[in-house]
Amino acid sequence: MASKPMTKTALVAAIADELGSDKKSAGAALDAITAIITKEVSAGGAVTLPGVGKIYCRERPERMVRNPATGDQIKKEADKVVKMTIAKALKDSVNG
Structure with missing residues (x-):
């Protein structure tokens, strides 16, 4: 491992x-x-890098979260998060 x-x-x-x-x-x-x-992901699209994986944007709904310092419940607004799914070929090359 590096x-x-x-x-x-x-x-x-x-x-x-x-x-x-x-x-x-x-x-x-x-x-x-x-x-x-x-540019593609921020516009809501997805990009597939062959042999590496797929990068995409996912929307998260509005939800209740807890402040760990005070324990108070806070409503968190809906937001977007960037995700990446790793390709099976890369997983296999790392594991075997």
Whole structure:
């Protein structure tokens, strides 16, 4: 197991190495992918990354929550949350 998560710099270097290109174009590609995913999910859509998983937005209804400091019940407004479902291929490669 890796001790620290991969940073953006390390990811860009790995992409550049895998593609045999320079870090500048690999960084631009990563930024473009991030922008596309952000735009699609914030508009309510979903993005499937083959072999990795599906990123989507889910709406949560209004609900009652408890303040842990005081124990008071508070009504929390409806909101949206970003979720990711991991692909079976990635789960299988990690487990076996």
